[in-house]
Amino acid sequence: MEAIILIGAIVLVTLMGMRLIHRINARHDARIASHTFSDAMPGVGRRSRKHHRRVPEDPSGPADPD
Template sequence: METLIALAAVVLLIALGMSLIHRLNAQHDARIAAHHFSDPFPAIVRPPGHGPHPPTGRAARSRATGTWP
């Protein structure tokens, strides 16, 4: 009988731990979703033309034709 009570207590503690971890993960996800990572330094403005560069060479040809030369 004592073994059954001990086993039930262990299962209950595991379930409580899983619930706590689940709630902490949800809280952490909510904090991440609320924080905006896109503009770390809004005072720094990049000049035009310093964004992502268009593909050149083989990548541009394969994208334009749909084939790899």
């Protein structure tokens, strides 16, 4: 008899935990859905490159000055 009560208590606590997690997730999803995301401002959160490479204008390469 005590084992049945113990198993019932474990099942009850597990179900209560599942319900709590479900409610927290639903609240979190509602909070995300109500938030409007936008593009980041230029230059914010972006790292600049240490070395900037120049692209040659002529793809055949530099001309030999003779």
